[in-house]
Amino acid sequence: MSGLLALLDDVASIAKVAAASVDDVIGQATKAGAKAAGAVIDDAAVTPKYVHGFDASRELPIVWRIAKGSLFNKLVVLLPAALLLSAFxxxxxxxxxxxxxxYLCFEGAEKVIHAFAPHHPGEAAPDGDPAHLEEEKVAGAIKTDFILSAEIMTIALAALPQGSIVMQAAAxxxxxxxxxxxxxxxVAMIVKADDVGVFLSLKGRFAPTRALGRGxxxxxxxxxxxxxxxxxAAMIWVGGAIVIHGLDQMGWGWLYHQIHNIAHAVSALVPGAQGVLDWAVTAGLDGLFGLLLGAALIPVATRVIAPVWGLVSRLLPKRAGGRL
Structure with missing residues (x-):
């Protein structure tokens, strides 16, 4: 009996250690994910456009296919790369x-410029096989997700404390x-919200329910x-903050400290809201820097990187059908 009780005590101890490890993993994952909030918000904001124009019955399957591609990007490609990077x-x-x-600053600044630029009549939807168009949309969405996922995983990796590679991989x-x-x-809730609204407005039993659907x-x-x-805004703010913090880590911390000093001076003016003001001023200045940096990168991307990439793409061997 004493041996059985000792065995049960050992099992309980192992369970406690395992539970603590799970808690550590979840806690680290939550903190790391919070650091990548800007890229996460942009990912959620970008994805709904990929289901625009398709039949309502295809919206959720398309979102599910993109989600599976996103998991493949993060777990199969980017996770091992991030661990190798951390180790070596x-x-x-x-x-x-x-x-x-x-890149986030560039993308954000480009969106801002397009928002204020004169709008041209939209192009007509391309004709063709809906299945083929869906394949193209999903492939494009997964490529875009790869870039955002790479940023998310790199930010998350940098936010993790030093520890065993197993703990880092799990987190x-x-x-x-x-x-x-x-x-x-x-995204799935967003793209189906209008369908829910239509259903409530037409089938709701009570006037408030129908009014909610119309709303x-x-x-x-x-x-x-x-x-x-x-x-x-999140792209520009987070992108600017990442660059400024990186400059500080590499020994060029003048801008980082200037922003910190300005935010501290402004927040000291209102003793009851120091934390909020400090964050708001820091985020605003980070965002202003990100917008200026992104605007400066636009001509570099359009006049240098894009032509060079186009030349490289033309020199690469083509597969059947004319696509890489």
């Missing part, structure tokens, strides 16, 4: 983060799965527009 080239994390942050995997579920679960239908376009604005 940790010095490269900060420059890669800065490169990703600069990164948990963060990747959790972020994917959050983003694409939210959802009329409010979704404004909500999507607001989500786009929030996603763009």
């Amino acid at each position: 080239a940790p010095w490269a994390i900060a420059p890669l983060l800065m490169l990703g942050g600069a 990164l995997a948990a963060a990747g799965v959790g972020i994917t579920a959050l983003v694409y679960g939210g 959802i239908v009329h409010g979704m376009p404004k909500f999507l527009s607001a989500l786009t604005v929030v996603g763009t």
